[in-house]
Amino acid sequence: MAWYIFMRPTISSALNAIPDIVKKPIKTIFCCQNCGYQTPKWMGKCPDCGQWHTFVEEALTIGEIRGTKPGFTVAPATAVPIHSIELDNEERHTTGIQEFDRVLGGGIVPGSLVLIGGDPGIGKSTLMLQALNGLAGRGHKVLYVSGEESVRQLRMRSKRLSAASSDMFVVSETDLELILRMVESNHPDVLVIDSIQTMFSPDLTSAPGSVSQVRESAMRLMLLSKKTGIPVFLVGHVTKEGAIAGPRLLEHMVDTVLYFEGDRNHVFRILRAVKNRFGSTNEIGVFEMKERGLDEVANPSAVFLSERPANAPGSVVTASMEGTRPILVELQALAGNTSFATPRRTILGLDPNRVALLVAIMEKKLGMHLMGHDLFMNVAGGVKVDEPALDTAIISAVASSFLDKSIREGFIVLGEVGLTGEVRAISHVETRIAETQKMGFRKCLIPQSNLKRIVEKEGIELIGIRTVSEAMEILF
Secondary structure, three states, rough: OOHHHHHHHHHHHHHHHHOOHHOOOOOEEEEOOOOOOOOOOOOOOOOOOOEEEEEEEEEEHHHOOOOOOOOOOOOOOOOHHHHHHHOOOOOOOOHHHHHHHHHHHHOEOOOOEEEEEOOOOOOOHHHHHHHHHHHOOOOOOOEEEEEOOOOOHHHHHEEEEEOOOOOEEEEEOOOOHHHHHHHHHHHOOOEEOOHHHEEEEOOOOOOOOOOHHHHHHHHHHHHHHHHHHEEEEEOEEEOOOOOOOOOHHHHHHHEEEEEEOOOOOOOOEEEEEEEEEOOOOEEEEEEEOOOOEEEEOOOOOHHHHOOOOHHHOOOEEEEEEEEEEEEEEEEEEEEEOOOOOOOOOOEEOOOHHHHHHHHHHHHHOOOOOOOEEEEEEOOOOOOOOOOOHHHHHHHHHHHHEEEEOOOOOOEEOOOOOOOOEEEEEEOOOHHHHHHHHHHHOOEEEOOOOOOOOOOOOOOOOOEEOEEEEHHHHHHH
């Protein structure tokens, strides 16, 4: 006891002399770089997403161990009755690019967080520079933060795009803390981060682009957007599967998710909204890539049908609804004899499973034996369409190529097909017919159930069909 009493002050003083880093050892976890799943031990296969060899060891900060984020001083929130909250009639910020504004739901909502993803070289940075130039031309102060290009490279790009406004500020930076200080001092009206995978927070020890860094950066930018009302655009990379790289949580945190699609070998680009809290989903904007940037395509139907061959077997025109906009597209099919035991099925722009289902209906209900034929299908112009209203058009295109007979001139084919061969009603039929009439088509095959509900229009003949057999008799 005497020894303990004598040594106790010495032990206490020795413990006080030990640095904090020794007293508080760094805790590490293993984090999946594909989905963000965390585990205290390394695993070969992620139990959440099923990917192999994706776990990387990361160090947790003291704030993360205690459940708090470093660098945040959050005041306690107070609950208020919802009816007492006053709503200001805030107008959306328009960029002047009508296709871009339509996909956003009519413009940029103050305080919104928008995520834009797309393949490398598809034109994400070009679209952002053009949109910011339009905002700056309307008197808004904008800030473009690039983690991949220098300011000289941005100036070269803006010169080519003729996008150089005095209200557009650019900076090359990847440190999130410095970016937040820059926003606090400059007070921009709109902020663009290109890209979110290059941003890093000094409070975390993991490398930029890791799940923890992407999650932390997105969270900090989301808080900035909601507290200050500054709209923030996040440009994101995509994986080889086409999904935005990083944790799936990233898409849940943002208000709007846009995908910039298109083949780099084609001039057309499609901007598609898959999530939008302030507008309609599945809206699309069509752009054409030119030497001086992206140009809007005001009439996509005319562009997609401009090179359609006349009286060609395997070609049919149909009307697809993309959000609130009807677009006429050309479906092409090629059925040829095969020398293999299993015929090939190559489908581009359509759902392969849906096409396989319709081919089975053709064999059963129309007597067309396609098991001995290779089948290739394509949507002209590089567009992707996926809705049941195109079923009759798909069957018509395959039957036209199989029979080597062209579809009668001036026909538009619409209708969903059931497993028993019946043609079912579709939605937005009047909108599709109006677009068909505007493009100069004079005959339209529609389901009989839809024909009973609409008033006949002048200048176009509406023909109702009940089964796919009736459609084949009319078209051929």
